[in-house]
Amino acid sequence: MPETQSTMAVLTALPLEHEAVLAHLTDVEKLTHPRYGTRARRGRLPGTPWQVALVDMGEGTLTAAALTERVLSWFEPEAVLFVGVAGGLKDDIEIGDVVVATKVYAIHGGKQTPDGFLGRPEAWHASHCLEQAAREALRGQAHFEPIAVGDVVLADGASELAARIRTSYNDAVAIEMEGSGVAHAVHLAGEAGALIIRGISDKADADKSRADSGGSQPRAAANAAAAAVAVLHELAPRQRPPQDADLDSAPPESPVRGPSYGGDHFDFRGSTFNGAFTAKSVDHRPDSGAGR
Known part of the structure; x- marks a missing residue:
């Protein structure tokens, strides 16, 4: 697989979420981090310019933060999508709906x-860029709302935690366990953007186990994966700045071409040289005695 192809990282927390994304990829190869042993799958997303680095991280915000940072340094992706399932917190958010997080609490x-x-x-x-691509790709097919994140599975709508979410995070429409770790790690990295895409698998109440046993998680995961694929079909890779272009193919007078070494001299044409500089003029006429 060409290393020059633009890379998007897609992270999941559960095996069924991982499989839902993997089903969309072709030419998949298995990769192992040479130092830490972290496993990844990398494949092409047909119909797009993207190669996707897919990592099943496991559950929890701390794990998500640590492995997101590892994925960023390993694959240097243009952006990170976190794709999976969540519990719904609002009556108008139905099981199977897709929520794209505009804000992560x-x-x-x-x-x-x-x-x-x-x-x-x-x-x-x-990320503004990713959110805009998602709004265009998923117009009328997803909710664009804040979500809440904590290291707890919420299965009691009458609990103290549920009441606190309703009062302190009243605009959150879903709850899950990893998104804040992903968002924080990407924020600290400072370059790639992040987008959290969740399929609603339950209503975060006492009926959660019944919904899960009825197959709601695979359905929600499949819907979230399909939404992520739609976003990547809409999203174009960033254009490389001129300094990243192939300098060997640029003419000597090109502004993207830097100094070149010519064996016994440096060619600074088209370059900027800052600092002290001393030049020596040499008479190359055969009888000048130069260079003696």
Whole structure:
């Protein structure tokens, strides 16, 4: 697979989410990180310019943050999509719906006092470029709303945690366990963008087990994977800046061409040289005695 092809990282937390994305890829190869042993699948997404580096990370925000950073340094992707399932928090969000996170809340930060729990929320916004591509690709097919993230499976709509989410994160329409770790790691990296795409597999209440046993998770995972594929069909790779172009193919006078070594001299044509510079003029006439 050509290394020059643009790479998109797609991360999942559950095997069924991983398989839902993998079903869309061709020419898949297995890769192992040479130092840490992390496994990945890399394949082409037909009909797009993308090669996809797919990693099944496992559950939890800490794992997600650590492995997202590893994926960023390993594959140097243009962006990261986190694709999987979530619990719905609003009555108008149905099982099987797709939610694209416009904002990701980390819900467990705060201070416990005698007067109650005082929330100290953190939030990360979706990459504008990725969100715009998603809105175009999924127009009328997905909800674009904030989501809540915490290291807990919420299966009780009457719990203290559910009540706190309703009061402190009232605009969140879904809850899951990894998105804040992914978003934070990408934010710290400072270059790639992140987009969280979740299929709703339950209503984050006491009926969660019944919904799961009825096959809601594979359905939600398949819908999220299909949404991610649609986004990648809409999204174009970034254009390389001139300094990343093939300098060998540029003419000597080209502004993208830097100094070249000619065996016994440097050619600085088309380049900028900063600093002290001393030049020596040499008379090359046969009888000049130059160079003696």
